[in-house]
Amino acid sequence: xxxxxxxxxxxxxxxxxxxxRWRPSRTVLLSAWxxxxxxSALPLFPKLWPWFLALCLADQAVLTLAVLWPRSSLLGPNLxxxxxxxxxxxxxxxxxxxxxxPQITPAILDLLDAYGAKASFFCIGNRAERHAGLVEEIAxxxxxxxxxxxxxxxxxxxxxxxxxxxxxxxxxxxxxxRSGTPPRFFRAPMGFRNPFLDPVLARIPLRYVSWTRRGxxxxxxxxxxxxxxxxxxxxxxxxxxxxxxxxxxTVEGEPVSVRVLSALLPLLGAQxxxxxSLPMAMGNTPDA
Numbered sequence: 411x412x413x414x415x416x417x418x419x420x421x422x423x424x425x426x427x428x429x430x431r432w433r434p435s436r437t438v439l440l441s442a443w444x445x446x447x448x449x450s451a452l453p454l455f456p457k458l459w460p461w462f463l464a465l466c467l468a469d470q471a472v473l474t475l476a477v478l479w480p481r482s483s484l485l486g487p488n489l490x491x492x493x494x495x496x497x498x499x500x501x502x503x504x505x506x507x508x509x510x511x512p513q514i515t516p517a518i519l520d521l522l523d524a525y526g527a528k529a530s531f532f533c534i535g536n537r538a539e540r541h542a543g544l545v546e547e548i549a550x551x552x553x554x555x556x557x558x559x560x561x562x563x564x565x566x567x568x569x570x571x572x573x574x575x576x577x578x579x580x581x582x583x584x585x586x587x588r589s590g591t592p593p594r595f596f597r598a599p600m601g602f603r604n605p606f607l608d609p610v611l612a613r614i615p616l617r618y619v620s621w622t623r624r625g626x627x628x629x630x631x632x633x634x635x636x637x638x639x640x641x642x643x644x645x646x647x648x649x650x651x652x653x654x655x656x657x658x659x660t661v662e663g664e665p666v667s668v669r670v671l672s673a674l675l676p677l678l679g680a681q682x683x684x685x686x687s688l689p690m691a692m693g694n695t696p697d698a
Contacts, residue, residue: 432609437476437484441469473605477567480601480620486608489595489619489688490649496691497647502678504529504685505621506667507558507597508628508655510537510544515654517668519551525675527685529553531654532597535560535581538588545588554687557581557593557616567602574610582614595619595688619688624651625670631658633669640674646683650674 434442448462476484483490492503504522509515509531522529531548533555538545548555559566560581569577578596586592596616598607603618611618623644625636640650657667678685 432612435484435486435608437472438486438605438608441473444469477602477605480598480603482603485603485605486611487618488603489617491622492647492649492691494647495693497645500646500683501686501691502644502646502683503649503688503691504652505532505556505597505619505649505688506530506652506654507532508537508562508653509533510541510548511655511657512541512544514657514665514668515541515544515548517665518654518671519547519553521668521671521675522553522685523551525679525685527675527678528687528690529685530556530595530688532556532558532595533581533585534558534562534655535584537655538581539584542588545585546590549589549591552687554595554689555585555589555591555593556595556597556619556688557585558597559599560584562599564599566599567604569604569606571606571610574604574607575613578610578614578616582616594692619649621651622648627666627670628653628656628658631660631666633660633666633673636666636670637673640670641677644678644681644683649688 444465448465452459452462472484476482481490482488491497492501496503504527506518506529510533515531518529531553533545533548535557538555545555557578558581560577563569563577566574566577582593594617596611597619598604601620608618623640623642625639627636630636640652652667652670654667657665659665660669675685
């Protein structure tokens with residue numbers, strides 16, 4: 411039987427969830443208060459409806475911006491960098507999205523082993539179901555397997571609270587069964603964050619994480635450009651995003667993410683940085 415393991419909050423981060431309890435962000439509270447106030451005031455001042463409508467539209471514009479801004483904390487806690495403690499230890503978190511992939515994931519695992527690096531793999535639930543052996547291999551080699559939703563729907567940011575919960579819990583169950591450890595972190599598909607997501611994550615519980623910098627390796631076919639995006643102002647405490655699923659390919663047919671990783675790992679070592687998984691960076695594993 412797999413026992414759920416609650417993540418140990420990093421006391422340096424200021425982003426720790428109170429597990430099972432949700433505290434709405436100021437943006438969410440202000441939006442709820444504004445809409446309630448406008449609904450209450452409309453019957454008393456019906457002639458002001460154009461102004462009320464304008465305020466409602468402005469509120470919706472702010473929420474839409476928060477959804478489409480992956481590194482925003484307007485909708486709730488968002489881990490975009492590691493804690494000062496992890497930064498002081500020279501740690502960088504490597505993360506891979508959209509896998510597992512039977513061609514790309516094994517190549518990435520071999521590269522990580524060659525350089526003694528660890529990473530977090532944000533797996534899509536239905537892919538984890540189809541490639542259960544790969545999920546087991548990721549965990550066996552000492553990496554963490556995290557939650558990236560079950561289907562990776564382009565409409566994820568539009569889901570209802572119930573649909574969000576079912577999507578995330580289904581992926582959580584599949585990944586936990588394959589890896590042996592329930593995921594501790596969640597990243598939304600494409601980084602587009604639903605306004606109702608935070609209370610769902612607090613209930614499961616999962617911690618939301620985005621990234622410090624990404625290379626856009628799903629769209630760019632030039633490994634040099636992707637590497638430059640990842641390493642510009644690279645520093646301890648960064649959370650880096652690549653993909654072991656949906657990676658673009660070079661003109662020679664090689665996955666961009668694999669080529670980039672083969673150059674990135676020695677560069678990290680040359681700068682005195684250590685690539686780790688998110689649980690290791692948060693101090694949740696003995697190897698941290």
